[in-house]
Amino acid sequence: MEAGSIFAEHYQLLKLIGEGSFGNVWLAKDLRADLAVAIKIYVMLDERGVKEFMDEFKLTFNLNHTHILHAYHYDVFAKQPFLVMPYCEKGSALSLIGNISEEQLWHFLADVSAGLAYLHGQRPNPIVHQDIKPDNILIGKDGTFLVTDFGISQQMRSTLRRNSSRTPSAGSTAYMPPERFLSKPASTSAGDIWSLGVTLVELATGELPFCGMGGNMQNGGAELPILPTLSEELQTIVYSCLAKTPNERPTAEKLSEWCHEHFSSKDSDNKDATTPSGKSRKDNTVRNRKPDATGGGKSGKPGDGSNRTAAASRLIKRYWITATIIAVVATTACCWFCTKSNDKVDSGSIPLSANCEALLLGAYTCKQINRDKTVNRKMVAEIKKTGDEEYTLSIISSDFRTTLSTFHRLPDGDFESEKYGKGSAIYNPELRIMTLTFEKQGVKLELFK
Incomplete structure (x- = not known):
């Protein structure tokens, strides 16, 4: 197929706008209706595969929600199933990667979580998307975000893969949760939440977390990414989505609730402030909310997901408590450093005594000065003795990232880390500051009890 050709007798293909392992998406003109549409044309299937595809489409045909893109026509042409959908001229969230404000990110999270809550809440068969990523989130005319390419089961994906001669795309691997890499892979609504967390990181930073290797890296012990440009509130939500254990992740409904509370809080702080489509977004979030597939929800009634919701709530509280403690300690330390030290740390300092364990061990507020003179003040540190002249130094920054280093004290009083x-x-x-200086790395740590 090429631009300008006629597909299924009355669709003129104008431009290829998306490619995947299972088919292509074209901008086309419906010659009968004189209307621009998007057509997703799948790979050629045998008779059994076509019937399987048709049966799955029936399950999603009657779905209707503000934040999902509904296909309004299904057909088969030359053994190729195809879906006809509204054309979104603003494209997908791919265009926003690394170029999105936090306010936009909140709206993205609100819209996508509302759409997922609707899909996960379908009864008796909850719909798990299984492929949440930026190019499967489209941007509507009014700037709202729409979930697309949903409703294809794992069995149907296997059928499509079996009938496709294309090399499978590795792009989706980056968004696969840890449980998809286990000996018995699981596809659940919690997996969609993890994929949404990865998508939020990619949009905010312009980079995929875990080196683009997905949850398999997290299974291997990879740390969560640093998100310095996001507020602590949004960081906490992203980290909860990326919890390694599925039942520790929030449900889509819970995410939608948090977004609604965020916008409500902003409105109460400044009733005169306005944001594009702000009120309509919140109204849609509330109006379209349905119970999550887990059975939990705001009502707190018992259900399959009550433990998951409770675990997520505990995780959020734990993050906030930790963040608050770190922020208070770090702020106090910063003020003390600024008023007392005034760059006089080295003045009056003496080499640390070889037997001065009381000064060496314990918890500290910490300031790190790098070679380029940049300073990180929002840190706490702890030194423990782990062996004969062997110690561990743990540094926790305000984004909950922990740096752990083992070092030994040398006979001359210096250290080897x-x-x-x-x-x-x-x-x-005089200032009660211990300073560790590592010349090779150009790092100086100022520790204050």
Whole structure:
């Protein structure tokens, strides 16, 4: 097929706008209706595959929600199933990767979570998307976000893959949750939430987390990505979506609730402030909310998902408590450093005594000064003794990222760290600041009890 050709007798293909392992998406003109449409043309299937595809389409035909893109026509031409959908001229969320404000990100999360809550809440057969990623989220004319390419079961995907001569795309691997890489892969609504978390990270930072290897890296112990440009509130939500264990992730309905609370809080803080489509977005979120596939929800009634919702709530509270403690401690330390030290740390300092365990061990507020003179103040640190002249240094930053290093004290009073190399330690009794300096890495740590 090529641009300009006629497909299924009355669709003129104008432009190829998407390619995948199972088919292509074209901008086309419906010659009968004189209307621009999007057509997704799947790979050629045998008679059994066509029937299977038709049966699945029947399950989604009557779905109707503000934040899902509904296909209004299904047919088969030359053994190729195809779907006809509204054409979204603004394209997909791919265009927003690395170029989206936090306000837009909140609206994205609100719209997509509302759409997923509707799909996951279908009875008796909840619909699990299984392929949430930026190019499957389209942008409507009014700027709202629409979930598309849903309703294809794992069995149907296997059928499409079996009939396709194309090389499977590795692009979706980056969005697959940890449980999809286990010996018995699981596809659940919680997997959609993990994929949504990855999508949020990619939109916010312009980069895929976990080196684009998906949940398999998390299974191997990979740490969560750093999100310095996001507020603590949004960071906490993203991290809860990326929880390794499925039942620790929030449901789509819970995410939708949090977004509604966020917008309500902003409105109460500033009733005169307006945002594009703000009220209609919140109204849609509330109006379209349905119970999540887990059976849990705002009502708190018992259900299959009550434990999951409770676990997610505990996770959120834990993050906020930790963030608050770190913020308070770090702010206090910063003020103390600014008013007391005034860059006089080295003045009056003495080498750390070889037997001064009382000064060395314990918890500290921490300031890190890098080679390029940049300073990170929102940190706490702890030094523990783990062996004969062996210690561990743990540093926790405000984004909950932990840096752990083992080091040894040398006979001359200096230190050798596996992470930072050789360093020296001095103590200023007047300011009560211990300073560890690692020349090779150009890092200086100022620790204050």
